[in-house]
Amino acid sequence: MKKILVTGSSGLIGSEACLYFANEGWQIHGIDNNQRAVFFGPKGDTRWNQHRLENKIQGFVHHELDIRDRQGVLDLLKEIKPDAIVHTAAQPSHDLAASIPFCRL
């Protein structure tokens, strides 16, 4: 079975990518650390979407990881050896990007 790693898997685009590829028969690994709640407060919380994927996708594996953690990401890639990666983890607001252009760990 092919494996795909989706970053930002609990977000709007990432979660739909997870569902799409699961339907196509891929095993899904998602990375998300709910950073959206840090950016936007409680209304930005994406845990509900993480739980939705865990319920809807058989064998879905959630990785609680910050993609800015370079070594953590490299270790995970070595461990799961994905056949493909969809990278959607991001801070999606233009206004917020203007006020916090660098987001340190």
Ligand SMILES: NC(=O)c1ccc[n+]([C@@H]2O[C@H](COP(=O)([O-])OP(=O)(O)OC[C@H]3O[C@@H](n4cnc5c(N)ncnc54)[C@H](O)[C@@H]3O)[C@@H](O)[C@H]2O)c1
């Ligand atoms: N939503 C749209 O209509 C749309 C359209 C075009 C392009 N995009 C782009 O697609 C990307 C994703 O957009 P979205 O709407 O899915 O955003 P989103 O905020 O819904 O999802 C992003 C996810 O990434 C996670 N995340 C953020 N920083 C992280 C980090 N450091 N480590 C781990 N996880 C992290 C967040 O917790 C969130 O769940 C953005 O670059 C956006 O600009 C979105």
